[in-house]
Amino acid sequence: MELTGFTRLRLMDLGFTPGVLLEMVRKGPRGKLMAVRVRGTVMAIRHTDAAKMFIVPSLTGLPPYQEGPQGGESRHRDNGANIVR
Amino acid sequence: MNIVGRNAQEPAARKGGFGLEDNQIGDNDDGGRSVVVALAGNPNVGKSTVFNSLTGLNRHTGNWPGKTVDLFCGMVRFQGQEYYLVDLPGTYSLRASSIEERIARDFIVSEAPDVTVCVVDATNLERNLNLVFQLRNLTPACVICLNFMDEAATKGIQIDAGRLEQELGLPVVPTVARDGTGLRQLMDIIASVARKAGNSRTRQGGGAVGGSDRHCSNTEGSEPMGHVDDISKAEQHIQAIGHIGDTHVEQQILPIGCMGDSHHVEQQIREIYLEASRVAARAVSQSPGPHKDLTATIDNLVTSRKLGVPLMLALLGVVFFITLYLSRYPSDLLFSLFSQIEAYLTSVFTHLGIAPQIHGILVLGVYRTVAWVAAVMLPPMAIFFPMFTLLEDAGYLPRVAFNLDHLFQKCHGHGKQALTMAMGFGCNAAGVVAARIIESPRERLIAILTNTFVPCNGRFPSLLLFGSMFYHGIRKAPTSAAVSAAVSGAAVLGSISLGVLSTFAVSYLMSKTILKGVPSSFVMELPPYRKPKVLQVMIRAFKDRTVFVLKRAVLVAAPCGAITWLLANASFGGRTLLGEAAALLNPVGLMLGLDGVTLLAFILGFPANEIVIPIALMAYLSQNAMSQPASLGAMQSVLFSNGWTWATALSAMLFALLHFPCGTTVYTVYKETGSKKWALLSIIIPLTFACTVLALLQGAIRVLGLA
Numbered sequence: 001m002e003l004t005g006f007t008r009l010r011l012m013d014l015g016f017t018p019g020v021l022l023e024m025v026r027k028g029p030r031g032k033l034m035a036v037r038v039r040g041t042v043m044a045i046r047h048t049d050a051a052k053m054f055i056v057p058s059l060t061g062l063p064p065y066q067e068g069p070q071g072g073e074s075r076h077r078d079n080g081a082n083i084v085r
Numbered sequence: 086m087n088i089v090g091r092n093a094q095e096p097a098a099r100k101g102g103f104g105l106e107d108n109q110i111g112d113n114d115d116g117g118r119s120v121v122v123a124l125a126g127n128p129n130v131g132k133s134t135v136f137n138s139l140t141g142l143n144r145h146t147g148n149w150p151g152k153t154v155d156l157f158c159g160m161v162r163f164q165g166q167e168y169y170l171v172d173l174p175g176t177y178s179l180r181a182s183s184i185e186e187r188i189a190r191d192f193i194v195s196e197a198p199d200v201t202v203c204v205v206d207a208t209n210l211e212r213n214l215n216l217v218f219q220l221r222n223l224t225p226a227c228v229i230c231l232n233f234m235d236e237a238a239t240k241g242i243q244i245d246a247g248r249l250e251q252e253l254g255l256p257v258v259p260t261v262a263r264d265g266t267g268l269r270q271l272m273d274i275i276a277s278v279a280r281k282a283g284n285s286r287t288r289q290g291g292g293a294v295g296g297s298d299r300h301c302s303n304t305e306g307s308e309p310m311g312h313v314d315d316i317s318k319a320e321q322h323i324q325a326i327g328h329i330g331d332t333h334v335e336q337q338i339l340p341i342g343c344m345g346d347s348h349h350v351e352q353q354i355r356e357i358y359l360e361a362s363r364v365a366a367r368a369v370s371q372s373p374g375p376h377k378d379l380t381a382t383i384d385n386l387v388t389s390r391k392l393g394v395p396l397m398l399a400l401l402g403v404v405f406f407i408t409l410y411l412s413r414y415p416s417d418l419l420f421s422l423f424s425q426i427e428a429y430l431t432s433v434f435t436h437l438g439i440a441p442q443i444h445g446i447l448v449l450g451v452y453r454t455v456a457w458v459a460a461v462m463l464p465p466m467a468i469f470f471p472m473f474t475l476l477e478d479a480g481y482l483p484r485v486a487f488n489l490d491h492l493f494q495k496c497h498g499h500g501k502q503a504l505t506m507a508m509g510f511g512c513n514a515a516g517v518v519a520a521r522i523i524e525s526p527r528e529r530l531i532a533i534l535t536n537t538f539v540p541c542n543g544r545f546p547s548l549l550l551f552g553s554m555f556y557h558g559i560r561k562a563p564t565s566a567a568v569s570a571a572v573s574g575a576a577v578l579g580s581i582s583l584g585v586l587s588t589f590a591v592s593y594l595m596s597k598t599i600l601k602g603v604p605s606s607f608v609m610e611l612p613p614y615r616k617p618k619v620l621q622v623m624i625r626a627f628k629d630r631t632v633f634v635l636k637r638a639v640l641v642a643a644p645c646g647a648i649t650w651l652l653a654n655a656s657f658g659g660r661t662l663l664g665e666a667a668a669l670l671n672p673v674g675l676m677l678g679l680d681g682v683t684l685l686a687f688i689l690g691f692p693a694n695e696i697v698i699p700i701a702l703m704a705y706l707s708q709n710a711m712s713q714p715a716s717l718g719a720m721q722s723v724l725f726s727n728g729w730t731w732a733t734a735l736s737a738m739l740f741a742l743l744h745f746p747c748g749t750t751v752y753t754v755y756k757e758t759g760s761k762k763w764a765l766l767s768i769i770i771p772l773t774f775a776c777t778v779l780a781l782l783q784g785a786i787r788v789l790g791l792a
Contacts, residue, residue, distance in 0.1 A: 007606035009347060010524070012354045013178040014608055015212045020358075025381075029390060032491040033500075035611055039362075040209040042380075042611040044487050046494065049606055 007049060015039040022055065119160070119167035120279045123193055125220060126204030127213050128175035129480070129612035131232045134262040135204050136172045137621050139272070156192070157629070163272045168279075171198065174521075177212075179219045180350065183524035193223055199279045202271070204230045207237040207244055207259070208613075210369055214361035215354075221255060226282040228274050229257040234267070236613075241372040249368040263618065380613040384484065393488045400481075401507060404472050408511070408542060412464035419463065423456035445654060446647050449710040454646025454696065457711065458638050461695040462512075465542045466631045469511035474626035478617035482507075483609055490607060496589045497596035499528035500607055502535075506588060509539035510581075513746050514634050514753040516541075521757070527602050530763065531592050533754055537746035537771050538587040540580055543694040544741055550698060551738035552576020554721055558731025580742050587743060591774055599766075634749065638693055641748035645692040649700065652689070653709050663704055677779040678736030678786070680728065687740060692748045697741070732786055736779050743775035 015038045016022075023037040028044065035044050126132040140159025157172040173192055174185035193201055201224050205213040220227050231246060250257045256274045260267030387393055427448060434444040476482055482504050490500030501523045509516030516536040523529040540548060556572045596602070652663040660668075663685070670688075671681030682704045690697030699711040702720065705727045724734075745768040746754070755764035 009180065009350060009354070010606055011608060012351060013180060013215065015215070015358065017355050017358045026384065026388065028388070028487055028490065029393070030491045032494055033487060033607075035388075035487070039212040039358075041212050044483070044490070044500075044607070044609045044611055046490070046607045048494075049608075 011045075011049070014043060015041070016043075016053070119169050120200065120275075120283075121169045121171065121196065121198040122275055122279075123171045123173055123196075123198035123201045124204065125173045125189055125193070125201055125216065126175055126230075127177050127206065127216055129610060130175070130204045130206040130213065131262045131615075132175055132204040133172065133625070134618060134621070135202075135230060135232060135260070135268070135271075136170060137618075137625065138262055138265055138268055140170055156188070161272070163276060166276065166279075168272075168275065171196075176216065178215060179223065184526075185521060185524075190223070193220070197224070198226075199282050200226045200228060200275050202228045202230050202275065204232050204262075207231045207233045208240055208242055210244065210249075211358075211361050211365040214364060215357055217253065217255070218357045218360060221253070226278050227255045228271070228278055229253065229255050230262075230267075230271055231257055231259045232262050234259045235261045235263075236615075243370045243372065245368050245370075249364070252364045252367060380480075383614055384611070387481070387484050388487055393484075397485055397488060400476070401510075404469065404476075405510065405542075407472065408465050408469045409545060411468050412542075415464035415467075416460055419460035423460055427452060427456065442654075445710075446650055450648075450650025451643050451646040453711060454649065454692065455639050455642045457696055457699070458642040458693045459635060462543060462638055462693065463631070463635060466512055466515075466634060467627060469542065470515070470630040471623045471626040473508060473511060474622050474630070475617050475619065478615070478622050480612045480614045483611050486609060487611065492589065493592075494607075496593035497528075498531050498589075498592045499523045499525065501609065502528065502532040502588075502592070505532045505536055506539045506585070509536045509541060511542060512630075512634050513537050513539065513541045513750040514637060515630055517750055517753045517757055518633075525606065527596075527600050530600055530758070531595055533757060534595065534763070534767050534770055535588045535591050537750060537767070538584045538591065538743060540584050540742055541694070541747075543747070545577060547694065547698050547741045548580045548738055549573050549576055550717060550720060551734045551741060552579070553717065554724065554729065554734035555731050555738060557721065558725075558729070558734055576738070580738065583739075584742055587774065591770065595770070637752055638749045641752060642692040645689065645748065649689050650710060653703060661707075664707070667704055676783065677740065677776060678732055678783040679740065679779075680733070682727070683733075683737055683740075687744055690747075691745075694741070694747050732791070736782060739778055739782065740775055743771055743778060745772045745775075 020038060025035040025037050025042050027034050032047050033044055034047060034050060035042050036050070037043075124132055124136050136157070136159065139161050156174075159170050159172075161168040161170055171192065173189040176183070176186040176189045179186055179190040179193070192198070201220055203217050203220050205217060217227075217229060229249070231244065231249070234244075237244060244259070246257045246259050256278065258267055258271045258274050260271060262268065387396055430448050430452060431444065434448060485507065486500035486503050489503040493500050493502055502520075504522065505516045505519045508519040513536050516539065517533050520529050520532040520536070523532055553569060553572050553576065555576070649663075652666060653661055655662045657665055667681035667685045669681065670684045674680045674682075674684040677684070683701055686697050686701035686704065689700050696711065698720065702708075702723055703711050705723055745751070751764050751767055754767040755761060758764065
């Protein structure tokens, strides 16, 4: 996650911790928002925030992450390098 | 950090603490006092249903001195013992990154409730455990209320409550708060935990202070969540509160997470979630197979690209229509009731031989203004708020924010600002309070300061009047009923759209000037749709919102009523002070396309927008007190005969839409931000904006030679 400070801790507090499984639920209007299922809850996050997370497709044999409403499951992981204070 | 005088500190914190409106919670002595039970939980876990089902209608607002918040509390009598339930704000965490989290944490730490109940969503255990673990570290006496067991069952989720109890080391009570299942057991457990806690409290008193956490040197930011013993942790928190004390939104503009050792906090979050998923994996089993997901089906419709926004507008339109249409009758009823009381009061005053001036100030000034405000404000709010709260409880409102967030992104606001705006249509003061749901301080302030651009229903009548005058000023011919209905509709729609546009414009301007900053995160849960408990919601909306706003309105209206009456009656060289003031304001008024009387009416209408027109009429007709205007036509002819044109009407309409918020709202801004500066800015910003718009309009009219 290249997010910093408030946003970073807030997202982590809501369950977006490194290594957690995310499921794309739906896209918001104009693609600026998305609804993601994390630890059983559907959370709406902005595309700009999501873009700063390091997300890789899950290793469960599902198709690679793709844009679009049916996005598929993906796994995101902290790359740990770009943390800005 | 060395903590000195701990033993003296704790009782002090308790004594200066939580007070109810009329009865104070007893001293710290354990003999026969009522047990204080705090109710914590994530948002959308049915916490308020648990609270309401336990306390019934026996609940009221408790004021927590020194804090700008009211918490709801209620009394439960169970097996001969009194329990004070305190409903803490719903929070995902206690890291105090938002105001509500801070309130919840501060309460648990400084008030040290005897028992803390954490309401947990059984369908979503893992995420909820985050809060459970934090609470467990903060207070020893914790009870888990595992709510929505029925919903979990339909979703094929089985939870082994015994196993969960073992894993957490805390008592777990499965409940279905909607129908009351398990609530008796919950009270049983609370009672036994309270007894145990009561015994150990006296013992803990003399204990040695544990080695303080190495990260607590910065009390503001780092939340020691490691395994430090509870007493020393509580002290760190009390210290922290000492620092934060009266933290206001302004100070919170600094990203809180940045202060302190965020790396350490991160580590704690990771550890907590690691533990949470471990516990959840052991206690929860999910039966395979597809389970119907009604929420997804509804969401496909409500958040769809084509239908989402039209559906939302239609829904809001229906809510407004019902509010405006239905509130007329009770308003008229209240008016006649209040005027009967006034006649009675007058007869009492004459009977007692009280001087007419005193009667004037008290009855014609204070009483009549207060009664007026109550009669026009109460019915629409009593209708609007329950409907709004129903939508809220059903889970629809976050979808509105989801649909509209892209617009707010553009002006660096927050999607949830849409919800505060929707609330503002009912009452701007309530809209300002609703801004609490925005967790980032900068965006919250933007929402608070721009809320007045949404016309509350108190301004609808004047907008209607000015709108139809604008039309009649241009087309002098008499119109049919159908046309004037269309004109009224257009006036309301036009001013709403204009208000929304102004909101965006001013939000953008503010985020580029006084509230600079990167837009902070937008994270919002889209909770599953749930059937609200209608009756409970109605009563809650009425008590929490309607009565809340009305109380403040009366507080503001009373002194203003006295001032207005004095101005209208104290004469100075043959002219009343009201006339003098209007003459004084006339040049400014003309510059804005209004006149002195109208401007004065807006100023004296500060307590409530509803009384602007009555004051203007009073001044034009040189009456000594406000009286109920006869009809729309009569009001129009009075204004037209005093030199109003379509341009005056248009200017007045814009001014009514954009000018400063009413006294109740300003007072609420002060309460919510805790700062006089922001309260003052909540007047100055819209006023500057309104004057600019009006002056520009005036210039355009002159240049184009229209009037």
